[in-house]
Amino acid sequence: MPLRILAIDAAQRHASVTLVADGVALAVRAGAPETGLAEMLAVWVGECLDEGGVVPGALDAIGVTIGPGSFTGLRASIALAQGLGLAADVPVHGISMGEAFGAALPLLQRPLWVALTARRGRVFLERDGVATGFDEADLPQPDGPIALAGEQAGAVAARLAARGNDVMLTDARYCSGTAIAAALRRRVAAGLPMRPAMPLYVDPPEAKLPAGGLRPAPI
Incomplete structure (x- = not known):
């Protein structure tokens, strides 16, 4: 059963990073940055780990919300979680908002x-x-x-x-890091397969290719 979990959420406008140990939040950073979300998430991760006195390699797991939600937020948070997990050799698991x-x-x-x-x-x-x-x-x-x-x-x-x-x-508008960690622990306790940290996209992206197609590659 994972005890030390780093929970990352940027599926909604309100993003958060939480260090959870035995179901208790040791450190929390949260807010709704207008710009620089990816950079802010990385700063929050460092601050939470420092505040909790936990080095990345001592984490038991990283839980990251996979959607549904913001394309930009999901890309930023999932990429950060995957990069940290790879560097620290810590498993990364996806948790849906539901x-x-x-x-x-x-x-x-x-x-x-x-x-x-x-x-x-x-x-x-x-x-x-x-x-x-x-x-x-x-x-x-x-x-x-x-x-x-x-x-x-x-x-x-x-x-x-x-x-x-x-x-x-209900009065629940934004999911907390402790809830993300609890959802991850629920899966483990129930013997359910863990979900990969891959974005759960529902609608196609709003960006479209130009009418004339992409520019040819430079020669």
Whole structure:
């Protein structure tokens, strides 16, 4: 069972790095940097390890959120986690946002939907381990009572409640590093295979090739 876990999350606007030991956060850095996310994450990792008195090679595991979420944030956080794991010879495991929020809310008596920011006019929903993108005006119909978490939970709850659905809005908007670590430990305890640290992309990237195609390679 991994005891010392470095948890990294940049799937949403609010990013974080947390050093967790035996389920307790020893050091936390979090915020919503407007620019320089990749550089800031690396600084936070160094600060958390220094504050916790742990060298990278003494970590038991690195847990990183793999989505759904921001293309830029996922690329930055997963690349950092993989690079650190390779350099320190520490296993790196992917945790979906649904898993992380589920670990943060273990006592729910109803299915959990995690609602996250997508591109304008759309949201990502992770339900029963499956992530899908929806237009805000075309949300799916729940089969029964549900709970909502994630940074778009309030907006989604309002739309579903207006239809008469039984919705419980939790206060979980951003997943914590301790929840990421708990989700990783849950997988180990249940004997489930660990997920690779690969981005869980839902929608295709907004960037498109130029109409005339790419420039030819220089001669």
